[in-house]
Structures are given as C-alpha cells and as structure tokens.
Amino acid sequence: MISTSIKRILIASTLLLGSVWAFGQHQIGNGRISGDFGFNGMYYIPDSIIGAEPVDSKVRGNAFLNILYTNGGFSAGARYEFYQFPLIDFEKIGYKGQGIKYFFADYKNSFIQVTAGNYYEQFGNGLTLRAYEDRQLGIDNSLLGARIKLTPYKGIYIKGVWGMERYNFDSYLGRKDFVSGADLEISLGELVPVIQEKGFIARVGANFVSKHQPVDYPYYFDLYPGTDSATLAYIPEDKIPVNVGTWAVRGTFGYEGFRLDGEYARKINDPNITNHFIYKPGEALFLSATYAMKGFGIAASFIRADNMEFRSDRYEYSNSLLMVNCIPAINRQYSYQLIGDYSYASQPNSQIGAQLQVNYQIPKKSALGGKYGTDITFNYSRFHDIDKQLVPEAVENGTLTGTMGYTSQFFKFGPNLLYQDIGLEISHRFNNKKWKWILAYNYITYNLEILQGHAGVMRGHLVASDLSYKITPKHALRLEAQHLYTKDDIGSSIYAMLEYSFSPSWFVSIGDDWNYGNPDPVHKTHYYNISCAYIWNTTRIALNFGKTKEGILCVGGVCRAVPASYGVGLSVTTSF
Amino acid sequence: MKKILTVILCMTLSFSIFAQEAKDKHLAKLPAIDIQTLDGAVFNTKDIQNDGKPVIISLWATWCKPCIAELLAIADEYEDWVEETGVKLYAISIDDAKTSSRVAPFVKGKGWEYTVLLDVNSDFKRAMNVNDVPYMCILNGDGEIVWQHTSYAPGSEEEVHEIIKSLVK
Numbered sequence: 001m002i003s004t005s006i007k008r009i010l011i012a013s014t015l016l017l018g019s020v021w022a023f024g025q026h027q028i029g030n031g032r033i034s035g036d037f038g039f040n041g042m043y044y045i046p047d048s049i050i051g052a053e054p055v056d057s058k059v060r061g062n063a064f065l066n067i068l069y070t071n072g073g074f075s076a077g078a079r080y081e082f083y084q085f086p087l088i089d090f091e092k093i094g095y096k097g098q099g100i101k102y103f104f105a106d107y108k109n110s111f112i113q114v115t116a117g118n119y120y121e122q123f124g125n126g127l128t129l130r131a132y133e134d135r136q137l138g139i140d141n142s143l144l145g146a147r148i149k150l151t152p153y154k155g156i157y158i159k160g161v162w163g164m165e166r167y168n169f170d171s172y173l174g175r176k177d178f179v180s181g182a183d184l185e186i187s188l189g190e191l192v193p194v195i196q197e198k199g200f201i202a203r204v205g206a207n208f209v210s211k212h213q214p215v216d217y218p219y220y221f222d223l224y225p226g227t228d229s230a231t232l233a234y235i236p237e238d239k240i241p242v243n244v245g246t247w248a249v250r251g252t253f254g255y256e257g258f259r260l261d262g263e264y265a266r267k268i269n270d271p272n273i274t275n276h277f278i279y280k281p282g283e284a285l286f287l288s289a290t291y292a293m294k295g296f297g298i299a300a301s302f303i304r305a306d307n308m309e310f311r312s313d314r315y316e317y318s319n320s321l322l323m324v325n326c327i328p329a330i331n332r333q334y335s336y337q338l339i340g341d342y343s344y345a346s347q348p349n350s351q352i353g354a355q356l357q358v359n360y361q362i363p364k365k366s367a368l369g370g371k372y373g374t375d376i377t378f379n380y381s382r383f384h385d386i387d388k389q390l391v392p393e394a395v396e397n398g399t400l401t402g403t404m405g406y407t408s409q410f411f412k413f414g415p416n417l418l419y420q421d422i423g424l425e426i427s428h429r430f431n432n433k434k435w436k437w438i439l440a441y442n443y444i445t446y447n448l449e450i451l452q453g454h455a456g457v458m459r460g461h462l463v464a465s466d467l468s469y470k471i472t473p474k475h476a477l478r479l480e481a482q483h484l485y486t487k488d489d490i491g492s493s494i495y496a497m498l499e500y501s502f503s504p505s506w507f508v509s510i511g512d513d514w515n516y517g518n519p520d521p522v523h524k525t526h527y528y529n530i531s532c533a534y535i536w537n538t539t540r541i542a543l544n545f546g547k548t549k550e551g552i553l554c555v556g557g558v559c560r561a562v563p564a565s566y567g568v569g570l571s572v573t574t575s576f
Numbered sequence: 577m578k579k580i581l582t583v584i585l586c587m588t589l590s591f592s593i594f595a596q597e598a599k600d601k602h603l604a605k606l607p608a609i610d611i612q613t614l615d616g617a618v619f620n621t622k623d624i625q626n627d628g629k630p631v632i633i634s635l636w637a638t639w640c641k642p643c644i645a646e647l648l649a650i651a652d653e654y655e656d657w658v659e660e661t662g663v664k665l666y667a668i669s670i671d672d673a674k675t676s677s678r679v680a681p682f683v684k685g686k687g688w689e690y691t692v693l694l695d696v697n698s699d700f701k702r703a704m705n706v707n708d709v710p711y712m713c714i715l716n717g718d719g720e721i722v723w724q725h726t727s728y729a730p731g732s733e734e735e736v737h738e739i740i741k742s743l744v745k
Contacts (some may be wrong), residue, residue, distance in 0.1 A: 032604060036705035066705060070607055075703075108608075122697050125673040132672070132697070155619070185615060200616045251614050257684070261677055288677040297681025328674035333639045357678060359685025372652055375686060433652070436645075468645075468730060478728035503731035535727045538711075573726070575705035 005057035010081040012098075013039045016065040017572070031071030036575035038135070039063045042087055046565045050525055051550050051564040060085045065133075078103035083169070089553075089562055092467040093319050095138040097169025102142060113149040118142040121161055123183040127265035127284050127308070128209040128246040130326035131165070137553065137560050139320045143179060155190030159183040165312045165322050176216075177312050179324055181209035201254030208247045211312055211324060215240045235277065235402050245272040246282075246310060246325070261288040267307065271402075272314035275307050275349055278394075278405030282307035284327055284348075295361040295373075299519050301330045302354045306386050306408055309348040319560055326558070330355045331381040331421060333554075334442070336464050337495050337513055338484040341551035342446040344383065344419040345559040348405030352413055372429040373569075379423040385414035385450065417457075420445040438466040448489060452552065460486030474503045480511075492517030497529075507533040507542075513549065539574040603720035606633075607703040611668065612694040614680045619693055621700055628717040629662035630743040632736065634690075635701060635711040637671050638682050643710040646728035650736070651688055657737060661744045665690045670709060672696050712736065716743050 016037055021494035031130045041061030046054040061082075068077040079102040086096050104117030120142055123129040135142040145163025152158065163182045167402035185205040189196035198380050215237055248265035275282075288301040305327045312322040320326075329346035332355065388406040397403065423442040430436070446458045464482040469479060482495040497511030513527040529546030550564035608622035624631060632650075636643035647667060650657075657663050667690040669679045676696050683692050695701055704711070707726070714723040714736065724740050725732070 031728075034604070034705050036707055038707055054693035064734075066702075068705060070703075073608075075607075098623050120697060120699075122673065130673070189615075190617065203616055233580040254615065259677075259680065290677060290681045292684035294684060295687050297683075299678045299681045301677065326673070328672075330674060333675070335639065335641050357681070359681055361685060364687075373687065377685070429648075429652070437694070466641075470730055472731075473734050474731040478730075501729035501731075503729035504725065504735050507727075507729060532729070535725070535729070538724045538726050540708075540726055573707040575707060575724075575726075 009059060009061040009063070009082075009085055011042060012084075013041075013061065013063045013572075016063055016082070017574075028069075029071070031069055033067065033069050034576060035065065035067040036573070037065045038571075038573045039064075040087060040569070040571045042565070042567050042569040044088070044565060047547065047564070047566040049451040049522060050527070050547055050566060052547070052566045053563070055088055060087050060091075062086050062090060073108045073323045074106070075108075077107040081169075088565065089560070090138050092563060093138050093560055094321075095168050099169060101166060101169060102140070108149075111151055113147075115147040116145075118144050119147050119161075119163070120168070121147060121159070123159070123181065123207040123209065124205055124248055124250045125261075125286050125328060126326040127263055127286065128207055128248045128310075128325050129161070129179070129181050129183075130324075131161075131163075132326070134226070134555050134558065136556060137555055139558065140166050140168075141320065141323055144172055145178065153191070155187040157183075157185040157187070159331075165324065167322060177211070177213040179209065179211050179312060181207060184205035199256060201252060201259065203252045205250045206248065208245060209324065210243055210245045211310070212243050213312065213314060214242055228337065233290045233458050235271070239402075240271070241269055244268060244310070259288075259290045259292075262286065262465050265308070266388065267310060270307075270310065270314070272309070272311065273317050274309045274311075275405065276400040278307070278400050278403060280307055280405040282310070282349075283536045284308045286328065288332075295363060297357075297359040299357045300354065302387065303328065303330050304352040304410070305346075305348050305350070307349055307405070320459045320558055327351075329558075331383070331419065332357060332423065336440075336442075336462065336482055337480075337497075337511075338464075338482045339444060339460070339462050340553070341441065341442055341549070342458055343458070343552065343554035343559065344381075344421075344446070345451055345552075345554060347383075347385070347450070348499075350385045350388070350414065351383055351418065352386050352411075353381065353418070355379075355381035370428065371431045372433070373424075375427040377423075377425040377427075378424075379421060382420045383418045385416045385418060387414050416447060416450060417445060418447045418450055434470045436468040438464075440464045456488055458486055458488040460484050460488070460492075476501050476503070486517070490515055490518050490523070505535050507531075507535075511546075515549070538576070540572070542568045542569075542571045581631045587720055603716075603722065605719050606715070607700070607719065609695075609700045609703050611700050612696065614683075614692055614694065619698055624666055624715070625719060626662070626664040628719075629664065630711050631715040631719075632663060632665040632718060633713050633715070634665065634667045635670055635695070635704070635706055635709050636667055637709055638675050638678055639671070640709050642728040644710070645730070646710050646733065647688065647690070648686070649730065649733045651686070651690075653733065653737065657740065661740045663740045666693060667691070668693045668700060670695050670696050670698055670701050672698075696721065714743070 021254040044058050056306040063082040066079045082098045084098045102118045106115045115443045123130050131143045143163030148160045150158040160182045164178050188202035246267040250263035252261045263286045265284045269279045271277035284305040290299040310325045316322045327348040331344045350552045360376045362374040364373040387409045390406050391404045394400045425440040427438040448456045462484045466479045466480050467568050478499040484493050494516045495513040499509035501507045511529045518524045527547040531544035533542035545568045547566045552559045553562045606621050613619045710728045712725050716722045
C-alpha cells in the first residue's frame with residue numbers, strides 16, 4: 001500500500017511537471033498556451049502526544065496542473081487534479097480522487113462574453129451567489145454549465161448563469177440539482193457622464209438566484225447535525241420546495257474620499273438540515289462605509305445574517321460543500337501563528353456584528369514619523385448570534401422542524417458573544433532603512449462552543465513583534481516573536497521564528513511554538529518547524545520538517561479543521 | 577488510473593513535439609480581463625499601459641504580509657524610480673468581497689502612490705496562472721512581460737529596480 005501510494009504520487013507528479021516543461025509557454029499560430037502546476041506532499045510520522053495519528057499511507061500528496069489556451073477573445077482551459085492519496089487534511093474533508101473536474105471554453109468581445117464548462121462567478125458581495133475556489137481550504141464550488149455576460153450599453157452589465165455545483169471528485173452524472181440566476185448592474189457614473197465628472201460614484205445592482213432540487217425522500221427528517229438524539233419530524237412531500245429563490249439589491253455611492261456600500265438579500269423558504277427544516281425566510285444585510293485621504297483611512301462595516309446558509313443540497317452540512325452563496329466574515333484577518341486557531345468563522349445562519357478599522361500614517365519626515373513614516377492601525381470588531389424567539393408552534397411540537405422556526409428583532413444582538421477583537425498595530429521603518437519593526441497587541445474573545453464545538457470561551461492577550469534587519473541589500477534577517485496569554489482552552493503559548501533570506505532566491509527559517517501553559521503537563525509541547533525555500537522566477541520549491549498543532553485553518557472567515565501532524569513536507573509550485 | 581496516466585503521457589509527448597515546432601520568440605502580453613477600479617468601475621487589463629515606459633504589476637492582498645512588505649519597500653523608492661525611469665506600478669488586489677471595501681482606506685492609510693485595482697473574483701490571477709501572492713511582473717514599453725517573480729525576500733526590489741532601469745536605456 002505504502003509503496004503503491006509513493007509510486008503513484010511520484011508518477012503523477014512527474015508526468016504533470018513533465019507536461020509543464022513540455023508545454024512551456026508557447027505560441028501556436030496567434031494563440032498562446034500557459035499554465036501552472038502545484039504539488040504539496042508530506043511524509044507523516046506518528047506522534048501520540050500531539051495527536052498525530054498513524055496513517056495508512058505515510059506518503060501523501062496533492063497535485064494539479066492547469067493549462068490555458070488563449071487566442072484573442074477566445075480562451076479554453078482545463079485542470080487535472082491528482083488527489084488520490086491526498087494530505088490527511090484533505091482526506092478528512094473528503095477531497096479525494098483524481099480527474100479533470102474543471103474545464104471551460106470562453107469567448108469574449110466588447111458586447112458579449114459566453115462561457116461553457118466550469119466557471120467561477122460572484123453576484124454583488126456574494127450574499128446570493130458565490131462560486132469560488134480556495135485551494136488551501138479544499139473548496140471548489142465552480143459551476144458546470146453555461147454563463148453569459150452582456151454589456152448592451154456602456155454602464156449596464158447583465159450576467160446570466162446556469163450550472164451544477166462541483167461536489168469534490170464526484171461525477172455530475174445523474175445529478176438533478178442545478179443553480180440558475182441573473183444579475184443586473186447599472187453604473188450611473190458611466191451612463192450619465194456628468195455624475196462622474198462631478199466626482200460622484202453611483203452604482204446599483206439587483207439579482208435573483210434559484211436552486212432547483214427535486215424531492216428524493218418522501219419526508220424530511222431532522223438529524224440535528226452533531227448530536228445523536230435525532231428528532232424525526234414528518235413533512236408531506238408536497239410541502240417540500242423543489243425550487244428555492246434568493247434575491248438581493250445593492251448600491252455603492254461615493255464622493256471624493258467617502259464611500260458607502262450596501263446590500264440586502266432575502267431567501268424564500270428553504271427548509272434544510274442546517275436550519276432544522278424551518279420555513280422562515282432568510283435575510284442578510286451588509287453595510288460598509290469608508291473614508292480615505294492620504295495618510296488616513298477609516299472603514300466601518302456591519303453585517304447581519306439570519307438563516308442565510310444556502311446550498312445546492314438541502315441535506316448537506318459539512319464545510320463549504322455545495323454552498324451557493326457566501327456570507328462574508330468582515331472581521332480583520334491576521335496571519336499570526338498563535339491566534340490562527342482563534343480566527344472567526346462566518347456564521348451564515350445567525351450572526352450580527354460590526355467592525356471598525358482605522359489606518360493612520362504619522363507623516364514622513366516628522367519627529368514621530370521618522371524619515372519613512374510610522375503606520376498605526378487600530379481595529380475593533382464584535383459579533384454575536386442573533387436574537388431568536390421560538391414560534392408557539394415550535395414550542396408546542398418540541399421541535400423547530402416544519403414550523404416557521406423563530407422570530408427575531410432585526411437590530412437586537414443575541415445572547416451569545418461569538419467573537420471580539422481589539423487590536424493595535426504599529427509599523428515603523430528606521431532612518432537607516434536597515435531596520436523595520438511591526439509591533440501588535442490584540443485582545444481576543446472567541447466562543448469555542450459555537451465556533452469549534454467544544455465548551456468554553458477563550459479570552460487571550462496576544463503580543464506580537466516582527467523585526468526585520470537588512471544585513472546587506474540582498475541578505476536579510478527577520479525575527480518574529482509572539483506571546484499569547486490565556487487561562488482558557490489549551491492555555492498560553494510562546495512562539496519565535498527566525499528567517500534568513502538571500503534575495504531573490506533563498507529562504508531558510510526555524511521556528512518553535514511552545515504551548516507552555518497547557519493545563520495537562522504531558523501536552524506542554526514544542527511545535528518546531530524548520531523550512532527552506534528556493535525561488536526561481538515563478539517557481540517555488542519548499543522543504544520543511546516539523547510539527548503542526550491540531551486546530552483550524554481559516555481563509556477569509558471560511559475555515560476547515562487541521563489535524564495534528566508531524567513529518568517532512570515538500571511543496572513545488574510553478575507557472576509558465 | 578493507468579489509462580489516465582497514459583492519456584497524460586500521450587498528451588504531453590504529442591504536445592511537446594507540436595509545441596517545439598511552433599515555438600517562437602514572442603514575449604507574452606497581458607490577457608484582457610475585466611477587473612475593477614477602486615471606484616468599482618470596470619477596467620480591462622489590456623488598458624494597463626504607460627506611454628511606452630515600463631510597468632510593474634503586483635498581485636497582492638490586504639491579508640498578505642509579504643505582499644505588503646514588498647509594496648512598502650518599493651514605496652520608499654517609488655518617487656525616485658518614477659523620476660528616473662517613468663515607471664508606473666499597478667497594485668492589483670485579489671481581496672474578495674470580505675475585504676475589498678477595505679482596500680482603499682488601507683492604501684490611502686499607507687500613503688501609496690500606486691494605481692490600485694481590484695480582482696475580486698480572481699479572474700486576472702487565474703488568467704495569469706498565478707498560484708500564490710505576492711506575484712510581480714514587469715512589462716516593457718511594448719507591454720510585453722519581460723520578468724515574473726513569486727514570493728518576496730527583502731532586497732528583491734533591487735532586482736526590480738535594475739530591470740526597469742535596463743528597459744529605459
């Protein structure tokens with residue numbers, strides 16, 4: 001088994017990489033071929049203390065190859081993915097298999113664009129439709145079907161989509177569900193030039209998205225995902241909506257440095273497993289106001305989402321599988337090692353919250369700013385669940401299923417705090433240009449029970465420092481140091497990482513994340529990592545050895561679980 | 577499994593033969609992709625130009641630390657570079673709906689003089705076959721891509737400087 005997996009991964013990667021070199025970047029007639037390749041592999045070593053379980057194939061890897069052909073307004077492309085023995089993170093979320101699950105042909109001129117095959121698309125802020133991919137998270141919600149984009153008049157943009165959503169490596173054969181929708185955007189500034197000339201921005205848009213899924217079970221049953229006490233409730237077949245519609249309206253208005261964005265979306269009855277099969281309509285409101293001038297920027301945003309989880313399959317609840325829309329997580333995102341596990345994940349069925357961020361640059365050449373200025377960023381965000389009052393029928397029946405569920409006061413914050421972040425970051429470059437320092441402090445409150453499913457709330461103070469020193473114009477050292485102080489969850493940790501870079505090609509780093517405050521002495525573990533990367537133009541090869549803590553990985557408020565692991569990893573990416 | 581591998585192998589071989597024959601020395605130009613300006617207006621990437629002078633394109637995001645480090649390092653030198661070579665830098669953010677409204681305040685807050693564009697659906701990133709950010713490329717006066725690079729190591733802006741200088745000689 002082990003040798004088969006190694007052999008197959010090696011063969012697949014070599015062939016894929018071989019084709020990269022063969023294809024090269026080539027001109028064929030007036031057309032051009034380009035592409036990119038990625039491989040991410042690991043040799044796993046079991047470690048019972050950190051919880052890295054023995055795996056059946058010790059060598060695992062993910063590989064893909066994209067090929068793109070363009071010729072004037074015509075383009076076509078395909079991606080081959082080899083995830084037959086994927087990294088354990090991907091195996092856990094079911095992203096396993098191989099084949100060409102992404103291919104398309106596209107034609108575009110100034111009036112029309114048509115796409116056949118797979119495509120990614122977003123309407124407005126994505127409250128009703130967002131077909132996207134995130135390779136790191138193993139999300140690929142591309143639609144297989146057709147898309148048309150029209151520009152009948154300068155300033156008027158129309159989009160129409162029809163397609164089936166990708167479901168990991170499953171075949172589309174026999175599927176009866178599909179998503180369709182249309183979006184209209186009117187850019188008033190382009191339509192009426194005087195608006196633009198006076199410096200105003202004004203755009204409005206509207207869309208409608210529908211999901212079609214025939215009824216393949218005679219009744220609904222409510223599983224209450226994650227609990228064993230399944231509550232069964234029967235709903236007659238003719239009460240199950242085969243089509244679920246959502247619509248949204250949006251607008252953007254701006255003048256000079258001011259800008260206001262807003263979108264309101266509503267979902268018509270969508271009983272599904274994540275809302276316990278209720279008939280209540282869903283709704284979401286997203287507002288954002290920003291002001292920016294040279295050296296100063298302020299951004300405030302608000303979000304409320306109620307029963308807005310929207311998937312192609314009413315029985316699907318894991319990760320982002322078959323998710324049609326995406327309710328944005330508007331909190332500030334950090335890349336600090338120690339708070340990665342406490343990143344807020346957007347809650348499309350129940351969240352209300354706001355975020356404020358202020359950026360200020362103490363002017364260059366001033367006493368405090370120094371020659372290059374000092375950047376200060378302040379951030380505050382707070383999210384709660386929404387207010388919910390069960391409808392009498394739900395109380396009587398002892399279950400939400402089949403009822404209108406609950407009522408909710410629109411602007412009232414619910415009883416549970418989900419996430420709060422108060423942060424300050426100062427970044428300064430010193431006058432001799434050799435030293436650069438970023439210093440940050442954050443106080444984070446994170447609801448472990450609702451966001452990760454295990455009891456409690458984590459309240460922690462994080463101090464992070466990132467100091468860079470340019471030894472010579474090409475050689476540089478960077479030292480990252482972080483301390484998370486908390487009495488909750490797995491306790492306090494300290495982290496340090498030293499990176500040496502020789503530009504433009506070499507990076508070497510060594511780091512250690514020590515969970516010294518773990519309440520269980522056995523688990524006061526060092527998660528060390530040594531890594532080395534070589535970059536040549538658009539090719540990057542990285543080798544690393546070390547331990548990864550069990551936790552979550554989040555990209556833009558969308559998260560997936562990361563199992564603990566220990567071993568040697570190799571990653572290669574290139575484009576041509 | 578075997579079948580697929582055979583297919584890939586055949587595709588590879590036939591393509592390498594085919595491609596070898598058709599190989600010529602044209603440098604690639606940018607693909608024509610609709611992205612957005614900070615005002616939300618549609619902007620086609622074929623309109624990225626600088627009157628015959630070099631162009632630097634950076635693909636970045638507000639959540640990407642090395643991207644910001646690179647753009648900050650160039651910001652210190654940018655005035656001098658513009659004076660010397662007339663170069664223009666397009667900073668194309670791949671921030672999506674969650675964070676794209678924060679790009680403008682972020683850029684202004686940093687005081688950057690770059691031309692900032694938004695690729696919210698990653699269409700340009702995909703068309704450029706970019707795997708990860710930071711990614712940077714340089715166009716010569718004819719709009720041809722003469723240099724590409726991924727990742728950022730402090731000091732690699734010196735290489736960028738050397739290249740744009742060589743393009744205006």
